[in-house]
Amino acid sequence: MGFLYTAEQLQQLASSNASTSIDEAVLHLCQATGILRRKRYMHRGSRRSFTIYHQATEDAIPTLQSRCVSPVWSTPVGNSAPRKKVFHQHLITIRTMPVTATAAAVATAPVTAATDSTCAGSGREANLCRVNLSNCGPFQDRHEQDSSLVKFAVLNARSVSNKAFILNDRFTSHHLDFLFITESWLSGDDIIALGDLCPAHCSFLNSPRVSGRGGGLITVFKNSFKCRIVPTDLFSTFELQLFKINASVLCALVYRPPKMYCNFIQEFAELLSCMASRADKLLILGDFNIHICCPSKPLVNEFLGLVDSFNLVQSVMAPTHQKGHTLDLVLSSGFSVSNVKIVDTGVSDHFMILFESSLFCPPLHPPHPTPLSELLIPPQPHSSLILLCSLFHLLS
Structure with a gap:
């Protein structure tokens, strides 16, 4: 399955402005084939949310656009007004064209993620590889072990x-x-x-x-x-x-x-x-x-x-x-x-x-001093009374 776009369709894609939601099956097919993956040069903190657009006509080609938020410094009014950082939203058309799907391909498209037309960071999940960590124990260096x-x-x-x-x-x-x-x-x-x-x-x-x-x-x-x-x-x-x-x-x-x-x-x-x-x-x-x-x-x-x-x-x-x-x-x-x-x-x-x-000869470690409280024998209850009774018995 390859790209089947003609020159007219490509030019129509470049001038596309209307936006409506496409079929859910086509969106899932694009996600499965990696069309919606985030490009490598895009920073993860770029505040972009991806949205699917296509024209209202039946032969229109869907496009993928990103709503990017960029900071712009405002122009001060007068000497007393400080400059402020404001954010402007603008649309950027990403030149990633989905493949033409047949009816059989659309029918067998895997059902994954969201059904909303706005898929914020949907390509991020497709880039991840799931790792089984159930058999992994806590890391311990061999020399420490x-x-x-x-x-x-x-x-x-x-x-x-x-x-x-x-x-x-x-x-x-x-x-x-x-x-x-x-x-x-x-x-x-x-x-x-x-x-x-x-x-x-x-x-x-x-x-x-x-x-x-x-x-x-x-x-x-x-x-x-x-x-x-x-x-x-x-x-x-x-x-x-x-x-x-x-x-x-x-x-x-x-x-x-x-x-x-x-x-x-x-x-x-x-x-x-x-x-x-x-x-x-x-x-x-x-x-x-x-x-x-x-x-x-x-x-x-x-x-x-x-x-x-x-x-x-x-x-x-x-x-x-x-x-x-x-x-x-x-x-x-x-x-x-x-x-x-x-x-x-x-x-x-x-x-x-x-x-x-x-266990041949472990390194020397200075012994911890024994607290003085552990060396002293704690006094027993009524010890003085017992001593007086013993002395009285001996004298009598």
Whole structure:
């Protein structure tokens, strides 16, 4: 069904002035086909009401006009009369021509809305899409919903100096609470790189390598957690950063350089014994450079046996290196680790390990002081009379 107007009919439409109401079925058909929809450039607050007009003759073409109210400033009379804003109504003919409807189309036209010839805002309803909101609950952000979860990440960065801004963005985008970095390659006086690495409202623990180049350990954490370095002995086969989180969890960030096989199992067993005697909740993580994916190797076999003897749970089950080996590990005891994910950040040949812990170590909140009225024992009725009677009985 298309436009079937001739040139004479179009000119007749342009000069149309008479107005009478058209058939209701034709009006409903125009509404169903979108003819009466409000144009996009018309502002919703334009005070326009749409009215259908057509000439009195049978072959007249219906038109759609809008009664628009526009403000005009009046001309003052004399010096004392202020200018006033008055409103004038005028008709604007909208050049939207209805399609020619056949008798069958008019008979099957859907019956919708109003029967009045003046349809104020009738096109507004046709532009709306009905949305079923019965299954929609109240919106709640995921990070607010999982506020009891502490989010961690571990990464072998292989130099932080040229990746500080990227790691800062990873900390913010993943909504982390802790970021553990091995092989930072920073010294103790690299203040600029450490400042670029640490996001707002966060702090860091920096443990650079004592001698030589490379190595280094950094822990970035939010200020809502209280972290304190725990002094410990130096080990020759691995680097260590040992600290407590909220005085309840003992955490050890470890980096073992490759080819450091001699005495590693013995020194790592000493570390585990020291940690087990100081806390019940242990978290040991970092780059161990041990191919856990190859249990047949002697070093792997001894390491896994040592981990089992201290009831530690190893939570990383996927490759953490580009060559397909599992080198970065997360060992825990006394709490559960969940939602372990391996993410390729593109800043190193190691992948980032993301994991969470439910009800592991919630942020510190200062306890509310107990009101003095709750600490005082309320006086009992007739307590003084009972005391006097007791004293009189003892004296007699």
